[in-house]
Amino acid sequence: MIYPKDLKGFTSHAYIRISTDEQSPADKDKPLEKRENMKKQLKVIKQWLSQNNLPALKPENIHYELASGGDPTRPVLMRAINQAVSSKGKRMFLVAELSRFSRDLRHGMQATIPLYENGVPLVVTDDGLITGTKQRPEGDNDILMGLKISLATGERERLRKRVQKSIVASKEAGVFTSKGLELYPDSENDLYQWFIDNLAKIAPKKAGGIGNTEVMKQLSVVYGNTVPFSIGTVQRAYERIMELKGEMTPEEFDNWNTFRKRILAMEQMFGQDDWRMKAVRYRTNGYITKPLDPAFMVQPTEEVIQEAIDNPSENISFKQFKQYRKEVSKRGAN
Numbered sequence: 001m002i003y004p005k006d007l008k009g010f011t012s013h014a015y016i017r018i019s020t021d022e023q024s025p026a027d028k029d030k031p032l033e034k035r036e037n038m039k040k041q042l043k044v045i046k047q048w049l050s051q052n053n054l055p056a057l058k059p060e061n062i063h064y065e066l067a068s069g070g071d072p073t074r075p076v077l078m079r080a081i082n083q084a085v086s087s088k089g090k091r092m093f094l095v096a097e098l099s100r101f102s103r104d105l106r107h108g109m110q111a112t113i114p115l116y117e118n119g120v121p122l123v124v125t126d127d128g129l130i131t132g133t134k135q136r137p138e139g140d141n142d143i144l145m146g147l148k149i150s151l152a153t154g155e156r157e158r159l160r161k162r163v164q165k166s167i168v169a170s171k172e173a174g175v176f177t178s179k180g181l182e183l184y185p186d187s188e189n190d191l192y193q194w195f196i197d198n199l200a201k202i203a204p205k206k207a208g209g210i211g212n213t214e215v216m217k218q219l220s221v222v223y224g225n226t227v228p229f230s231i232g233t234v235q236r237a238y239e240r241i242m243e244l245k246g247e248m249t250p251e252e253f254d255n256w257n258t259f260r261k262r263i264l265a266m267e268q269m270f271g272q273d274d275w276r277m278k279a280v281r282y283r284t285n286g287y288i289t290k291p292l293d294p295a296f297m298v299q300p301t302e303e304v305i306q307e308a309i310d311n312p313s314e315n316i317s318f319k320q321f322k323q324y325r326k327e328v329s330k331r332g333a334n
Contacts, residue, residue: 026208048125069103180285188224
């Protein structure tokens, strides 16, 4: 077993990472080393070194990266490992949490090989895990590291599991029948995109936002008229977007937003009162409104949308169908 006292005289190299969905809107324009989640990780590492009477980190040995833990091509991680491996003397490689090193079992274990081969132990400061090296094997700790990375891998597998659950749950839950997310087709600009692009502005004032009065003033310019909602709608939009960004991968979020824009364009083309549009919304409201719900997280296909357009009467709720029949009957009578 390797103990912290065995690392006396080792030079520390630290890797600090956050994913894009972890960064606070207020931190967006700050240098990486100034962002709160980065500073927290560095603090944990420094505290561990101090508590174990080990030398402090040198600034040139601290590496910051904004990337997914499942990305096997992270250039800063590779650079940090290469620096540690190529440095002279005894070295150790520190992360605040193992998931900061990797969230992918296969690539994560592969990334540890240069460290292992060159006598550089990987130190995880939140739980004190210290891995072995070729020169000093530590079978139990290496197995534990593999288990921990394997658990972290589960987060990356979440999407596939959610989709599988969705297929079953959607059959049980049926179609999402509420009105769904309002897209404001009458606005001169895409309001929801403005919300997404200006999260730092619409954040609560204590989180760095510009304040309710200024938000509503800017929104009236974006909308092109008096905004037809209160600040409460803006606050709910902020919470919704932050939740989506927190639970979705960047690719998932971009796919959802692209789909939302497409439905908005259709509303602007057909009009919200057109039965074709009502049918499309009936079939897509679940994904647009609750993409994190297992029942609705599968994006509706082109076939589903086209079927709704071609046969609106068969793709609306029973309540809507009764209204549809009345309107059709009136048109026939005229």
